[in-house]
């Protein structure tokens with residue numbers, strides 16, 4: 007059985023110094039009613055805690071580690087970079103190289119700006135959209151999470167839903183007022199809104215594959231409708247591909263569904279595990295940013311040489327061997343099909359949703375198209391599944407409203423082991439009902 011003595015102690019101490027003992031809420035395990043393992047190291051598909059437990063990791067730092075933890079080539083490039091200094095606050099060759107590489111994966115990103123977190127990237131993309139259009143209103147979808155900036159912390163996804171907080175104190179009413187929220191995948195709702203007030207909307211921001219209410223693909227026609235409506239009304243279409251960017255396909259959701267957004271936000275994989283994110287898109291819009299245009303945006307550590315090195319090394323490996331995307335997707339598919347087969351065998355109502363190498367096991371009997379559907383899921387079943395996994399060395403997201411991820415290091419034998427543990431969990435759940 008799982009021993010977490012040192013982690014329990016560490017958590018008690020951490021709680022005295024940090025709110026809830028953590029630096030990001032979902033890490034606290036509050037929604038699964040237990041305490042989190044404290045991590046000491048990670049390598050390949052494995053993550054280790056301070057009690058010397060070893061887990062097969064499907065969280066992967068919430069997505070970034072598609073090459074597995076501590077990829078030798080990425081680590082070597084960091085070791086080479088660090089002695090040259092960790093920050094200059096001045097231009098480097100690396101930044102242009104990374105910008106070119108990003109454009110090779112996503113041609114819609116004609117110009118980019120590097121920032122330090124996904125939150126910063128979506129916040130800045132919105133300012134650019136508002137500055138460019140001269141309009142204030144934005145549209146987001148319920149259950150999509152775009153980071154924690156004021157304008158976007160309105161009916162956001164996983165973290166908030168998990169904690170049952172519909173909104174956050176500290177977000178000014180005046181800011182929230184300009185954020186219109188609609189159900190995800192509801193083509194009629196967005197069409198009606200644009201017919202009424204489309205000409206006052208600066209931007210529509212969307213996770214083109216939602217990952218923050220669990221993995222929810224766009225229904226056919228949804229992204230197409232967003233593209234058509236925003237174009238007709240002069241609004242900016244922002245794809246927040248921070249999570250799905252190098253997960254849905256090599257070129258993200260925009261390549262998979264063949265839709266060209268005006269602006270794209272990237273994070274997670276693009277930094278290869280370092281704090282880095284990007285926003286970018288049409289040169290016409292991006293040229294409005296200072297110093298070439300009037301819209302202000304800046305960052306002391308933006309384009310940090312260590313973070314950029316990590317991102318560059320990661321993208322270089324992915325570019326050199328594009329079969330990586332296929333391999334990771336295949337492994338994810340095998341896992342998801344296994345979950346479906348075993349759940350059916352034990353009569354546990356489960357819907358497994360997957361796009362590329364991101365997936366969620368929903369404990370429900372009908373497809374999940376939006377946040378309402380996701381919140382119908384059986385949380386008791388999820389908790390049994392989660393805890394059985396954790397105590398048998400399978401590390402998954404501690405919330406039913408999250409996506410899980412697979413890396414290139416997850417071997418077939420590990421997928422089999424994961425499914426064997428899942429089978430036991432489904433057996434327990436089927437006896438539970």
Ligand SMILES: *Cc1c(COP(=O)(O)O)cnc(C)c1O
Pocket residue numbers: 122123124125126128151152153154213217218246247248249250273274283
């Ligand atoms: C993770 C995430 C963010 C926020 O990124 P941070 O680096 O945590 O600020 C924004 N959008 C999406 C879609 C994400 O998955």
